[in-house]
Amino acid sequence: xxxxxxxxxxxxxxxxxxxxxxxxxxxxxxxxxxxxxxxxxxxxxxxxxxxxxxxxxxxxxxxxxxxxxxxxxxxxxxxxxxxxxxxxxxxxxxxxxxxxxxxxxxxxxxxxxxxxxxxxxxxxxxxxxxxxxxxxxxxxxxxxxxxxxxxxxxxxxxxxxxxxxxxxxxxxxxxxxxxxxxxxxxxxxxxxxxxxxxxxxxxxxxxxxxxxxxxxxxxxxxxxxxxxxxxxxxxxxxxxxxxxxxxxxxxxxxxxxxxxxxxxxxxxxxxxxxxxxxxx
Amino acid sequence: xxxxxxxxxxxxxxxxxxxxxxxxxxxxxxxxxxxxxxxxxxxxxxxxxxxxxxxxxxxxxxxxxxxxxxxxxxxxxxxxxxxxxxxxxxxxxxxxxxxxxxxxxxxxxxxxxxxxxxxxxxxxxxxxxxxxxxxxxxxxxxxxxxxxxxxxxxxxxxxxxxxxxxxxxxxxxxxxxxxxxxxxxxxxxxxxxxxxxxxxxxxxxxxxxxxxxxxxxxxxxxxxxxxxxxxxxxxxxxxxxxxxxxxxxxxxxxxxxxxxxxxxxxxxxxxxxxxxxxxxxxxxxxxxxxxxxxxxxxxxxxxxxxxxxxxxxxxxxxxxxxxxxxxxxxxxxxxxxxxxxxxxxxxxxxxxxxx
Numbered sequence: 203x204x205x206x207x208x209x210x211x212x213x214x215x216x217x218x219x220x221x222x223x224x225x226x227x228x229x230x231x232x233x234x235x236x237x238x239x240x241x242x243x244x245x246x247x248x249x250x251x252x253x254x255x256x257x258x259x260x261x262x263x264x265x266x267x268x269x270x271x272x273x274x275x276x277x278x279x280x281x282x283x284x285x286x287x288x289x290x291x292x293x294x295x296x297x298x299x300x301x302x303x304x305x306x307x308x309x310x311x312x313x314x315x316x317x318x319x320x321x322x323x324x325x326x327x328x329x330x331x332x333x334x335x336x337x338x339x340x341x342x343x344x345x346x347x348x349x350x351x352x353x354x355x356x357x358x359x360x361x362x363x364x365x366x367x368x369x370x371x372x373x374x375x376x377x378x379x380x381x382x383x384x385x386x387x388x389x390x391x392x393x394x395x396x397x398x399x400x401x402x403x404x405x406x407x408x409x410x411x412x413x414x415x416x417x418x419x420x421x422x423x424x425x426x427x428x429x430x431x432x433x434x435x436x437x438x439x440x441x442x443x444x445x446x447x448x449x450x451x452x453x454x455x456x457x458x459x460x461x462x463x464x465x466x467x468x469x470x471x472x473x474x475x476x477x478x479x480x481x482x
Numbered sequence: 483x484x485x486x487x488x489x490x491x492x493x494x495x496x497x498x499x500x501x502x503x504x505x506x507x508x509x510x511x512x513x514x515x516x517x518x519x520x521x522x523x524x525x526x527x528x529x530x531x532x533x534x535x536x537x538x539x540x541x542x543x544x545x546x547x548x549x550x551x552x553x554x555x556x557x558x559x560x561x562x563x564x565x566x567x568x569x570x571x572x573x574x575x576x577x578x579x580x581x582x583x584x585x586x587x588x589x590x591x592x593x594x595x596x597x598x599x600x601x602x603x604x605x606x607x608x609x610x611x612x613x614x615x616x617x618x619x620x621x622x623x624x625x626x627x628x629x630x631x632x633x634x635x636x637x638x639x640x641x642x643x644x645x646x647x648x649x650x651x652x653x654x655x656x657x658x659x660x661x662x663x664x665x666x667x668x669x670x671x672x673x674x675x676x677x678x679x680x681x682x683x684x685x686x687x688x689x690x691x692x693x694x695x696x697x698x699x700x701x702x703x704x705x706x707x708x709x710x711x712x713x714x715x716x717x718x719x720x721x722x723x724x725x726x727x728x729x730x731x732x733x734x735x736x737x738x739x740x741x742x743x744x745x746x747x748x749x750x751x752x753x754x755x756x757x758x759x760x761x762x763x764x765x766x767x768x769x770x771x772x773x774x775x776x777x778x779x780x781x782x783x784x785x786x787x788x789x790x791x792x793x794x795x796x797x798x799x800x801x802x803x804x805x806x807x808x809x810x811x812x813x814x815x816x817x818x819x820x821x822x823x824x825x826x827x828x829x830x831x832x833x834x835x836x837x
Binding site: 218221222224225226228229232233236237301302304305306307308309310311471474475476477479480 | 495497498531557560563564565566567584585588589592593595597598599600601602604605609612613614616617618619622645661665
């Protein structure tokens with residue numbers, strides 16, 4: 203079957219972009235794999251981290267009615283999702299170093315390719331360790347999961363857009379501030395407290411009345427919430443609650459993504475204007 | 483048809499300066515009233531890196547951009563490769579505007595910026611080149627062929643599986659040039675391509691740029707360098723950039739002659755006791771129209787051994803030789819020395835400093 207010329211061009215562009223993203227991923231994987239000791243300790247520390255938190259959770263075990271589950275199941279899902287969220291929020295800024303950034307930008311790669319390419323290895327690595335982490339949670343700590351595959355895939359897809367938006371905000375700010383940028387730092391710090399990784403956000407209201415409303419402005423809250431609904435409550439795509447929350451999450455992603463893109467472009471342009479692109 | 487590979491018109495680039503720096507006095511430590519007034523009047527603190535640079539680089543030529551540290555050379559290169567946005571003026575690469583058409587610019591030009599190799603330390607040379615080939619949009623087959631060719635071309639094929647960090651300075655520089663050549667662009671910008679290299683590696687890089695890339699492949703090459711000898715050796719034309727301004731732009735020979743329109747001759751004579759006849763001869767030589775300077779070398783034993791003369795470029799040295807022979811002088815050998823580009827560079831920049 204022969205496609206029209208315009209479609210063929212789009213397909214070629216897509217294939218080139220895919221190859222470019224693969225190149226970024228391979229570069230990071232090769233680089234990572236050369237630090238053998240660091241790679242092994244990184245793996246161990248992630249698994250030990252889950253064990254440590256699991257023990258803690260078992261000790262404080264109690265039900266979580268918001269997701270119709272117990273605390274250990276809630277926490278295990280929160281932790282494994284957290285291990286995906288946290289590296290991505292910082293993924294690009296780790297790659298912003300003066301000896302490669304300018305050369306890479308001289309190749310003319312687009313903004314989305316640059317951002318996706320730079321976080322994809324972290325994302326893939328997080329996905330790879332996601333399964334053993336879950337298995338430890340299930341078989342060691344008796345976490346009870348009720349996974350709906352399609353809802354989980356949708357939740358992951360929306361989460362990816364949200365996280366990409368966050369990564370672009372973070373990178374754009376880092377172009378300008380060079381060190382810790384206040385926006386990402388605030389988002390990440392607030393997220394540790396209020397995004398609901400280790401307790402339901404509604405619990406915040408018992409300490410600070412009305413604080414849970416603030417949580418829904420944090421990108422990470424949506425990621426945890428959607429993934430938990432899909433993995434703990436097993437809500438199908440046909441469920442009105444799942445549809446409604448996916449739609450709200452999508453709306454959040456649709457707002458955050460262009461803001462992230464704009465901040466990235468602004469940061470890059472500002473840095474080029476100030477002549478500080480290669481400074482870090 | 484675009485005539486120039488690179489063209490800039492009144493290019494201006496200002497960097498924001500810290501208030502502390504602007505109000506500081508000459509020593510940089512005390513606050514100066516003049517600094518504060520300037521800051522208030524101009525309502526902003528800037529350092530002007532490029533101050534109305536107009537330059538045209540012809541297609542296929544090797545163009546050298548010379549200048550002391552902080553002259554604006556690296557800023558100029560960064561503007562051309564779209565990494566810095568200029569404030570005023572225009573800059574074109576093969577007719578494409580660097581601010582409005584950056585993608586087209588980057589398809590026509592690649593740069594090697596000193597201190598910014600672009601390679602991951604722990605990736606092999608081949609892996610690094612494969613990464614960039616993918617970013618340039620080359621297919622796997624194209625990339626493999628191109629990488630093989632470039633590694634052979636630069637003599638790095640045998641070391642392709644070694645990590646970048648194991649490479650010597652010269653090898654790294656060659657690898658960076660390979661990266662710039664992956665896309666086969668017609669224009670190359672090289673920021674101090676031989677800095678920190680030993681003489682043989684520098685010579686290899688120069689031969690690569692001049693013989694292969696420029697003369698054989700017809701690429702336009704713009705290099706920045708502090709090495710005057712290198713500029714004189716390989717550049718078709720050079721420009722001297724000083725405090726963000728072009729103060730001279732011509733062929734290396736013409737630039738040298740701007741300051742020193744003379745040729746220096748050393749005439750080794752048959753040794754003879756210095757006498758009154760010699761004095762008369764020297765007086766006659768000094769009276770010749772093209773002779774600018776005449777220095778006799780008389781030994782401690784009182785013998786005349788050598789004459790050093792500065793002659794006008796267009797003056798025939800044969801006139802001097804005739805006069806010497808007429809006075810019965812025997813000539814053993816003659817050496818000529820052109821004024822070095824370095825002398826012209828120093829003279830021109832000092833002149834600018836005095837302005």
